[in-house]
Amino acid sequence: MSPPARGPLPLLSSPAVLRGLGAGVGLLLAVGSAVMGGAPGLGERALYDFAVSRLLSPLPTTADLVLVEVDDRALAALGERWPLSRATWARAFQALAAQRPSAVVVDILFDQPESRDALDLGEDVLERLRTSGLADLPEGSKLVSELEARMHAQDGDARLAETFSGMGTVVLGSMALTDEGGSIPHEGDTLAPVALPAEGLRLKAKGLTTNLAPLRMTAWGSGTLNVLVDADGVIRRYPYAVEVGGRAWPSLALATALRLWPERSEALLRVASTDDGAPLMRLPSPDWLPRVSLADVLLARPSSVGLDLALRDKAVFVGVTATGLHGQSTLPGQLAVPGVEIHAFAMDNLRSGRVLRSSGRAALTGVLETALVLALLLWRRGRARTMGAVVGQAALLLVAHTAFVGWLLADIGWVVPLLPGVIGLALVTLAESVARTEDLQRQRGALKRLFGRFPSEASVPPPGGTKVAEGEESSRSLPGDSRR
Numbered sequence: 001m002s003p004p005a006r007g008p009l010p011l012l013s014s015p016a017v018l019r020g021l022g023a024g025v026g027l028l029l030a031v032g033s034a035v036m037g038g039a040p041g042l043g044e045r046a047l048y049d050f051a052v053s054r055l056l057s058p059l060p061t062t063a064d065l066v067l068v069e070v071d072d073r074a075l076a077a078l079g080e081r082w083p084l085s086r087a088t089w090a091r092a093f094q095a096l097a098a099q100r101p102s103a104v105v106v107d108i109l110f111d112q113p114e115s116r117d118a119l120d121l122g123e124d125v126l127e128r129l130r131t132s133g134l135a136d137l138p139e140g141s142k143l144v145s146e147l148e149a150r151m152h153a154q155d156g157d158a159r160l161a162e163t164f165s166g167m168g169t170v171v172l173g174s175m176a177l178t179d180e181g182g183s184i185p186h187e188g189d190t191l192a193p194v195a196l197p198a199e200g201l202r203l204k205a206k207g208l209t210t211n212l213a214p215l216r217m218t219a220w221g222s223g224t225l226n227v228l229v230d231a232d233g234v235i236r237r238y239p240y241a242v243e244v245g246g247r248a249w250p251s252l253a254l255a256t257a258l259r260l261w262p263e264r265s266e267a268l269l270r271v272a273s274t275d276d277g278a279p280l281m282r283l284p285s286p287d288w289l290p291r292v293s294l295a296d297v298l299l300a301r302p303s304s305v306g307l308d309l310a311l312r313d314k315a316v317f318v319g320v321t322a323t324g325l326h327g328q329s330t331l332p333g334q335l336a337v338p339g340v341e342i343h344a345f346a347m348d349n350l351r352s353g354r355v356l357r358s359s360g361r362a363a364l365t366g367v368l369e370t371a372l373v374l375a376l377l378l379w380r381r382g383r384a385r386t387m388g389a390v391v392g393q394a395a396l397l398l399v400a401h402t403a404f405v406g407w408l409l410a411d412i413g414w415v416v417p418l419l420p421g422v423i424g425l426a427l428v429t430l431a432e433s434v435a436r437t438e439d440l441q442r443q444r445g446a447l448k449r450l451f452g453r454f455p456s457e458a459s460v461p462p463p464g465g466t467k468v469a470e471g472e473e474s475s476r477s478l479p480g481d482s483r484r
Helices: 015-035 045-055 072-078 086-097 117-132 138-154 156-167 213-218 252-260 262-272 294-299 305-311 339-352 361-381 387-412 419-451 465-477
Strands: 065-070 103-106 170-177 207-209 221-224 241-244 247-250 291-293 315-320
Touching (some): 045 387, 065 072, 065 305, 072 294, 086 294, 086 315, 103 252, 156 213, 170 213, 170 252, 221 247, 221 252, 262 339, 291 294
Parallel strands (some): 065 315, 103 315
16 A cells, blocks of 8 residues: 655745745845844944954043043132032133133033022112112222122023133033924034034934023034933934034034034044944943043142143033933943043044944945855755755854954954844854755655565465474374374
8 A cells, every 4th residue: 555645745834945034134134234234233232342342452542632621629629519500610610721721612502590589689780770870879889890800700501602702712502302392503604504414313302401602602613412222221322413404513522623623624524424324332331431530620720730631632521420410321331431531532533533333334345245245055964965964154254254353343443233144144054954844754754655665574384384284283282192
């Protein structure tokens, strides 16, 4: 009896289809990563964090950037609570101006005027003195002069604007708003758009919150303070520009770099446009940026040699680092980092061109490399006689894939997705294992059916053997047999 005919395998049970699906999943993940803006994608962030914090060499210590920080010691020395008064800020910037830095970059937003209750009361008193005629008397005139001087000293906004005007090298920050609100600066403002394609920028907003007009008009430049924070609270990309109203507005780092090195503006804008205006960052070492407390700036004498060496001809970034006052966003592999430090090393990335690219040619390279790795495994598995050989070839391709991705990241600065290739290799290997296991089971079943047709020789009696044996037995058992 012939074995029952086996129908065709279901489509999804076909070994070729399973292998194709495994390779297709890996390739689809690579294409999806490229379409979504490049690596690191969801699930690859931990790999990227490990690579940039452990494998890549950190940025060297900078020599011409300095952080003047409002730390806990500065608040204790000033005897003020945050936020500091504008009069205190004016005094601090005057002390900085005495050290003649190349630029003063402020990671603080002065978008609201200080309370003018006392000033309004003083103006009412002055008006009454003048209308009453007492200001014409010697004692009244003296009182008016003293009152005007006191009011000018208390008008922190005016004093701060005067300080910025005298320095001439202050770069202020602004905030891009993703919800309704804010405005767009007019022509001639220190916050001006840059020549970058706005429609493709990663960061988009509806308006800008800027500093007070007197402060903004006396500043050297202005840029946005926004950063891109991933869902896990880690900052991996820095937006060098934000799209508002169909134009590209520079970040604090880009605005400062364009002011400091105008002759390199074309190269700076080219680097800033990488990965749609928000490239992945190379990280500094934890102590890469020299620090000076604002308390030292305020308490030191203008002729202080140490302060002169620390600040003269340096780009000074001013920001808050006191406990609980700065943002809690983190960099890969590091604790919470103040935003002012992020702007500082983003500018260092920008001027050196050491940013990481994951879109464009890098994304295309990732797709092609993933396709090549999977195609090699599909081709080589047909030449392998054993499953162990298939696993060995998959392991070799995995090592080569990882080494290639690491080399691109370390030497060229391209972040190519790693997981799509790894997942594709694993799925193709698993499909090959399933296919070979099913083939082996079918071969065993065929052999069992084949040998089941032929009984063994021990179970087949000789012809006539049964009758002869019965005759001999009966002859031996007949009673009265004479041969007994």
